[in-house]
Each structure stands twice: as structure tokens, then as C-alpha cells.
Amino acid sequence: MIRVIIRGINDLKLRTKLILSFIVVVFVPVMIVGLFLTNELRNQALQNALEQTAVNVDRVKKRTSEVINAAYDISYLLSNDSRLARLAATQYETVYDVVKAYKEYPDIREYINLYKEISNIRIYMNNPTLLDNWEFIQPDSEIMESSWYQSAMSSSGLIGWNYLRDERDGKEYLSLIRKIDFLEDRSSAVLVINVNSRMLDAILKQETFETMIVDEQNNIISSNRPGRVGRKLADLNLSKGIMDMQSGTYDAVVNEQSAKIRIETLVPLSSLNGIRILSVFSVANIVKDANEIIILASIVIFISLIVAIVLIYGFSALLTKRMLRLSKHISKVATGNFDVTLAIDGKDEIGQLSRQFNAMVWSINELLLEVKESNQQKTRLLSSQNEIKFKMLASQINPHFLFNALESIRMKAHIKGEKEIANVVRLLGRMMRKNLEAGSRAVTLKSEIEVVRCYLxxxxxxxxxxxxxxxxxxxxxxxxxxxxxxxxxxxxxxxxxxxxxxxxxxxxxxxxxxxxxxxxxxxxxxxxxxxxxxxxxxxxxxxxxxxxxxxxxxxxxxxxxxxxxxxxxxxxxxxxxxxxxxxxxxxxxxxxxxxxxx
The missing domain is CATH 3.30.565.10 (Histidine kinase-like ATPase, C-terminal domain)
Incomplete structure (x- = not known):
């Protein structure tokens, strides 16, 4: 196979060989390197984006945790407030008594004014003598049958996080939901604390990539992109399965475009559930700058290759023109015309070939003259050769000549630095001499072992x-x-x-x-x-x-x-x-x- 390829290459013209060598030596390596660098550049851009996304999501997680921890702290204080327990357990006879009790317990309003991380606090409790004032609310059958209310009542004081509608302004908020037990009258209430949505939005607005906060039911609580809040993740045309993923980085398709999604789960202390932070970025947007650099580099490389091919074509034309002149003169000599002279300028290999060609033609002419003179001596040479052959057949090589010849070979190898060959020739000569000297007489074991050692x-x-x-x-x-x-x-x-x-x-x-x-x-x-x-x-x-x-x-x-x-x-x-x-x-x-x- 290799011989066939070499033969095929040798059959190509010089110009074709030069262009082919350029493609093999320059074009192919450049393309390989270009593809490698292109892939590395794209991967580096994606890796940097992933690392930046991980840092951003972690930062959002920490800041969001700080915001919702304020609601947790307030819930802890309220669940252990004895004054609130007395207010809830008292059976009031008049409206005046109720209003007086509300005035004597301003803690809820103070918490709202003091903590900017929350927007509202309301307590749902079964006490018919209380009045609804948007802080203390008598739950109706619809509220009591809702999943969040029933979950709170059966959670033994653990916190739940849900995206709820506030009856006061009709808006939905990320809300802390917790059951409060009043031991004095063995009653209970449900505490709901709304997290300030504007603070969550402010956290996300600082992020470069599209970032969202979603609850357990995949409701979008906050987002740095308009029109996202209040919608479901399913409305964003995400890949199937992504909506249920927990912490990690995943490949996804968003609006029929390849994307990466970083998900980080946040489950606050003593909570039944939590929220998730999602950061989405389009792969096409990330590698956009890298693709522009690649396109520009490809254009430059392509133009350079075209220029190189043109230059190689021109150089090959100069070379082939001179080689064709040399080929024509060689063809003339092949027909028997030895009176030609080739004149090609230059000191390169082709110029040297032209001068050597002229010297060869001159030498051929001289050889022709010598051949003519040598033909006259051919008969005498033949007779002399026959005589020499006869003497060579009749002669024998005596041992001394053989030993001297081996010694000469050994010395020649020794002088040329072939010590191993010289040593083997020396051993061969010693062994042959021992064998020729051997007769019927006995020898010492030492002498026999020397022959064995030489042989081995x-x-x-x-x-x-x-x-x-x-x-x-x-x-x-x-x-x-x-x-x-x-x-x-x-x-x-x-x-x-x-x-x-x-x-x-x-x-x-x-x-x-x-x-x-x-x-x-x-x-x-x-x-x-x-x-x-x-x-x-x-x-x-x-x-x-x-x-x-x-x-x-x-x-x-x-x-x-x-x-x-x-x-x-x-x-x-x-x-x-x-x-x-x-x-x-x-x-x-x-x-x-x-x-x-x-």
C-alpha cells in the first residue's frame, strides 16, 4: 500500500507536488489547530459563564436568605409572645374591648415598620369575638380548606413557604406560613408573613443573566426579566424534567435554543419546603463573541492560504520551466546526440544539475573514445582472464594465508573502532588455529576450555x-x-x-x-x-x-x-x-x- 502511494506521488508533476505538500504541511495543520483552538475558545467561554453563574447564584442565595430570615425571626418572636397568646385566647364582650386590646398590642405594626424585608403580617385564628383588621383575620371555610392552611395546621410548628395572595391588596407574595399554638386555651392560629417582593426584585436586577426565584409549585416569585413574575416555569418552554431538578447545572432548551441552567435550592431553618434560584443563559449569546473572533480569524487564514497557493503556483512555474529545459536536453542525449550544451542560470540545485549534465556529456564523449581504444585489447584480456581463472581454481589457500587474512580483518576493524567485530575475528582465528593444530595427542583441559570459550x-x-x-x-x-x-x-x-x-x-x-x-x-x-x-x-x-x-x-x-x-x-x-x-x-x-x- 505504501509503495503504491509513493509510486503515485512520484508520478505527479512537480507543480502538483508543491501544492499537495503545501496542503499537507500547512493547510491541514492550520485547519486542525484552528478547529482545536475554536473548540477550546468556545469551551472556555462556556466554562467562564458557568463559573460566573455559579458565583452569581450563590450570591443571590445568600442575599435572599438574609431577606427571608427576617420573616423567620419575626415568626419565632410571635410564636413565643405571651401577650399575643392572651389577646387570642380572650373572649371579648364588646367591640370597645376588642379595639382596646388591638391598641394595647401594636407589635405587628411595629414589626412591619421596623423590618423592610417584610411587607405584611396577618394571623388567622378562630375567635368569633375578634374583629378582622387585616392583622387578625377570622378564617372562612375557603381559607380553612386551602392546602397551605391545612398543611400549616398539621405541620407541628414547622415553617412552610408558599406563593400566596394577600387579601388586603390582592397581590401575591412569597409568604412564611406557620402554626402558632396557644397553650392557655389550647387553641391555635396560622401566622402568615409576606416577604417584600421589591427587595427580592432588587437582588435579581443586579444579575447579568436571567435569574428567577421559584417556589415548590414552580411559581415564579421574582425575576430580573419583565413579565415573568406570577407565571409558571412551564410557561417558559423549558425542557421537560428541568422544572423538577434540584441543585446543579443542566443543559436545557429555552424557546427552542440551547441553554444552560444553574439551579440552587434554598431551604431555610425549620422549614418543610424551600425555594429554588434559577439562572438561565443562552449558549449562543455566550459564544457570540468567540464566534465573531473565530469568523475573523478564519477569514484571515483563508486569505493567507489563497495568497500562499498563488505564490507556490508562481514558484512552481519557474521551477518546472527550468526542469523542462533540462528534460529536453536529456532526451536529445538519449537519442545519441552528444553535441548539446545546456545553459541554465542560477546556483541552486537545478543550476548544479545543468552544469553536471554538461560535465556528464563531456565525460560520455571521452568514454566513447576510451571504449574504442579498449576494444582493441579485448582479445588479450579474455585470454588473460581465462588463465587467471585456471590458476585460481588450481591454487589453495594455506592456513598461514587464512590466519594472516583474519588478523588483517581484525586490525582493520580495531582501527575503525569496531571492537566487537575485531574481538570476534580474533576468537575465530584462535579457534581455527586450535582446530588445525589439534591432532591425536592429548591437550590440557585449560586449552580445550579456551576453544569452548571462543566458540561461545x-x-x-x-x-x-x-x-x-x-x-x-x-x-x-x-x-x-x-x-x-x-x-x-x-x-x-x-x-x-x-x-x-x-x-x-x-x-x-x-x-x-x-x-x-x-x-x-x-x-x-x-x-x-x-x-x-x-x-x-x-x-x-x-x-x-x-x-x-x-x-x-x-x-x-x-x-x-x-x-x-x-x-x-x-x-x-x-x-x-x-x-x-x-x-x-x-x-x-x-x-x-x-x-x-x-
């Missing part, structure tokens, strides 16, 4: 971290004479057959120990191992006397096994143990001080 280091260079090895050689065994090349084939077999097919590699361990005049040698690996059937096959192969195994990889093991038996006796052959997944162990013993059986 070379393999470790090949497998890197996939191969680890460990040489556990008892110092007392290093000078013991053994057959040459008796351990190295076992190590090679462990690396090739035990670890080479393992995905994660493994480790090889060579151990030599002196125990009771016997030297014990063990070569083990933690590779794939062999199952019982495979192990039986290998053991049978070791005992074959004639011919070779069908598998060439067993010749080394059989060779070592036979040499050990011929040299030290039949009981000194190889002992092999293995299990699948547990690796393979190859062991043999050599007597110390005993002669070879040869």
Missing part, C-alpha cells in the same frame, strides 16, 4: 542476549590431559539443537569437577529438551558401529562417544538425560593418572 563468544556475538553461558571449571582440573576437541562438539550441539529454535534463547553451562580421582565433565542447556522417544533414538545412534546416522547432526556426538570409549574404556562414553522443556544434560568421566587405552 562467537555464538553470543551472533545471538546477542538470546545466549548466555557459564563455565564452572575447578582450578584443580585445568592441567589434566584430555583428548582434543572432546567438549567443543558437545557445546556446539547444545547451542544448535537446544537453543537455536527457542524464541527466547537460553543458556549453556560447562562444568568440570574433580571427585575421587575422576574428572566429571557436564555440558547442559535449558533449551527445548527431548521427549523419551527422541532420547532413545539418540542413544541408539551413539551405539551404531557402522555407517552414519540418517541425521547428520548426530555425527559429532557419536564421534565424541566413540573416542571416549576407545581412549578410556567402554564405561566412559556419553551419558545423556533430557526432558521436554527442561533442557538436555550430557556427562562423561575421565580417570585421573590413568593411561589412554590406545
Amino acid at each position: 563468544e562467537i555464538q553470543k556475538f551472533r545471538y546477542e542476549d538470546r545466549l548466555n553461558y557459564e563455565l564452572l571449571i575447578d582450578p584443580l582440573t585445568q592441567q589434566i590431559q584430555i583428548l582434543p576437541l572432546i567438549i567443543q562438539p558437545l557445546v556446539e550441539n547444545a547451542v544448535i539443537h537446544g537453543l537455536e529454535n527457542s524464541e527466547y534463547g537460553g543458556s549453556v553451562r560447562v562444568k568440570a569437577a574433580l571427585i575421587n580421582q575422576w574428572m566429571h565433565i557436564e555440558v547442559s542447556d535449558d533449551g527445548e529438551g527431548m521427549d523419551e522417544e527422541r532420547l532413545d533414538f539418540v542413544l541408539r545412534t551413539l551405539e551404531e558401529q557402522e555407517g552414519e546416522s540418517e541425521e547428520n547432526n548426530r555425527i559429532g556426538l557419536r564421534n565424541v562417544h566413540m573416542r571416549l570409549q576407545l581412549s578410556y574404556g567402554s564405561e566412559h562414553g556419553l551419558a545423556i538425560t533430557s526432558a521436554p522443556g527442561c533442557g538436555t544434560q550430557v556427562k562423561f568421566t575421565i580417570p585421573i593418572g590413568g593411561g589412554l587405552h590406545v
Whole structure:
């Protein structure tokens, strides 16, 4: 797929490539960055609006709480006023007595005059001897059957907040409703205190966003937008479900426009219910300024891109014109016309190509002359080459030449700083020299271990971290004479057959120990191992006397096994143990001080 894309790009004209590169390198990143910044700008504007709304609503909540707490304080005072209890419990005989009692109890009027947070106080009580004077009112059947009155009478003194109509002026107010118990005559009354609506309106008028105070029945008690007070939330075309939400921020649709609504619930002390403060702002109005900035930035970016495309088109025209001249002269040379000269001004790459083109044409002419002269010598060269080939086939590379060549390679790698390669070449040379020098005579265990170490280091260079090895050689065994090349084939077999097919590699361990005049040698690996059937096959192969195994990889093991038996006796052959997944162990013993059986 990638090759097809690269081939397609290579087939495009230079002008198309330049425009395409501009789109990929400039236009696409600018669009991505622009979309990202646009989204971040809008989100930042919304986040700031949400934070500001939360602060505003909290401020409104605190100020509203201060206003309605005045009504709560008055209700507390009146519910514990003994003079009010006596006034309510007395059965009056004449109107004069009633009027005199009212004059002797001016507290209600004083509260109204003293607290600007309230607009009216009235007490509904069942005492036929009292007169209605807008402060003390005899409740009729309609009032007594109303939900707010019945709720107050059954609330055991808890406060209720309702949006009620005041009989005196016919207006509706947020009202505190509370039952007052008179213990002397075991009677009760309902206290209603109107909260000053103008103070609530004054609090909301300072807010930027549309803010409302609603009661439990979703009546709009106060608002900083005209025409809202006295209506229901349902009249504002809010999203379904928003009207019943409590404290929090919610997405909504107001008048078919996306909006955010912040709701904060206010439940005063000792109250059955409370009120809610709603702040509504349109998302479109919040992001309006951000959208204007985005539009302006988009126009500037679009104009810049158009100008850039025009400039790139002009530059590409200059480049392609010069490249076409170069292409025409190359086509002439391709037809065999070597008498052309190209003249393109400039010191850029195209100008360099033109000068190199002229130099190439001159060189071709010189080469043609040389070819003509060389044709005359072709017969002599052919005969000389045949003779050289014959000598090369007849010659042999002697060991000294091979060692010298390896030493030269090692020194070359060392000089160039390739210490690892130089070390591997050195080990290979040492190993080959040891192998060539090996004969039938015995060598020390130390010399044999050097060959093993060289082999393992070379393999470790090949497998890197996939191969680890460990040489556990008892110092007392290093000078013991053994057959040459008796351990190295076992190590090679462990690396090739035990670890080479393992995905994660493994480790090889060579151990030599002196125990009771016997030297014990063990070569083990933690590779794939062999199952019982495979192990039986290998053991049978070791005992074959004639011919070779069908598998060439067993010749080394059989060779070592036979040499050990011929040299030290039949009981000194190889002992092999293995299990699948547990690796393979190859062991043999050599007597110390005993002669070879040869």
C-alpha cells in the first residue's frame, strides 16, 4: 500500500507536488489547530459563564436568605409572645374591648415598620369575638380548606413557604406560613408573613443573566426579566424534567435554543419546603463573541492560504520551466546526440544539475573514445582472464594465508573502532588455529576450555542476549590431559539443537569437577529438551558401529562417544538425560593418572 502511494506521488508533476505538500504541511495543520483552538475558545467561554453563574447564584442565595430570615425571626418572636397568646385566647364582650386590646398590642405594626424585608403580617385564628383588621383575620371555610392552611395546621410548628395572595391588596407574595399554638386555651392560629417582593426584585436586577426565584409549585416569585413574575416555569418552554431538578447545572432548551441552567435550592431553618434560584443563559449569546473572533480569524487564514497557493503556483512555474529545459536536453542525449550544451542560470540545485549534465556529456564523449581504444585489447584480456581463472581454481589457500587474512580483518576493524567485530575475528582465528593444530595427542583441559570459550563468544556475538553461558571449571582440573576437541562438539550441539529454535534463547553451562580421582565433565542447556522417544533414538545412534546416522547432526556426538570409549574404556562414553522443556544434560568421566587405552 505504501509503495503504491509513493509510486503515485512520484508520478505527479512537480507543480502538483508543491501544492499537495503545501496542503499537507500547512493547510491541514492550520485547519486542525484552528478547529482545536475554536473548540477550546468556545469551551472556555462556556466554562467562564458557568463559573460566573455559579458565583452569581450563590450570591443571590445568600442575599435572599438574609431577606427571608427576617420573616423567620419575626415568626419565632410571635410564636413565643405571651401577650399575643392572651389577646387570642380572650373572649371579648364588646367591640370597645376588642379595639382596646388591638391598641394595647401594636407589635405587628411595629414589626412591619421596623423590618423592610417584610411587607405584611396577618394571623388567622378562630375567635368569633375578634374583629378582622387585616392583622387578625377570622378564617372562612375557603381559607380553612386551602392546602397551605391545612398543611400549616398539621405541620407541628414547622415553617412552610408558599406563593400566596394577600387579601388586603390582592397581590401575591412569597409568604412564611406557620402554626402558632396557644397553650392557655389550647387553641391555635396560622401566622402568615409576606416577604417584600421589591427587595427580592432588587437582588435579581443586579444579575447579568436571567435569574428567577421559584417556589415548590414552580411559581415564579421574582425575576430580573419583565413579565415573568406570577407565571409558571412551564410557561417558559423549558425542557421537560428541568422544572423538577434540584441543585446543579443542566443543559436545557429555552424557546427552542440551547441553554444552560444553574439551579440552587434554598431551604431555610425549620422549614418543610424551600425555594429554588434559577439562572438561565443562552449558549449562543455566550459564544457570540468567540464566534465573531473565530469568523475573523478564519477569514484571515483563508486569505493567507489563497495568497500562499498563488505564490507556490508562481514558484512552481519557474521551477518546472527550468526542469523542462533540462528534460529536453536529456532526451536529445538519449537519442545519441552528444553535441548539446545546456545553459541554465542560477546556483541552486537545478543550476548544479545543468552544469553536471554538461560535465556528464563531456565525460560520455571521452568514454566513447576510451571504449574504442579498449576494444582493441579485448582479445588479450579474455585470454588473460581465462588463465587467471585456471590458476585460481588450481591454487589453495594455506592456513598461514587464512590466519594472516583474519588478523588483517581484525586490525582493520580495531582501527575503525569496531571492537566487537575485531574481538570476534580474533576468537575465530584462535579457534581455527586450535582446530588445525589439534591432532591425536592429548591437550590440557585449560586449552580445550579456551576453544569452548571462543566458540561461545562467537555464538553470543551472533545471538546477542538470546545466549548466555557459564563455565564452572575447578582450578584443580585445568592441567589434566584430555583428548582434543572432546567438549567443543558437545557445546556446539547444545547451542544448535537446544537453543537455536527457542524464541527466547537460553543458556549453556560447562562444568568440570574433580571427585575421587575422576574428572566429571557436564555440558547442559535449558533449551527445548527431548521427549523419551527422541532420547532413545539418540542413544541408539551413539551405539551404531557402522555407517552414519540418517541425521547428520548426530555425527559429532557419536564421534565424541566413540573416542571416549576407545581412549578410556567402554564405561566412559556419553551419558545423556533430557526432558521436554527442561533442557538436555550430557556427562562423561575421565580417570585421573590413568593411561589412554590406545
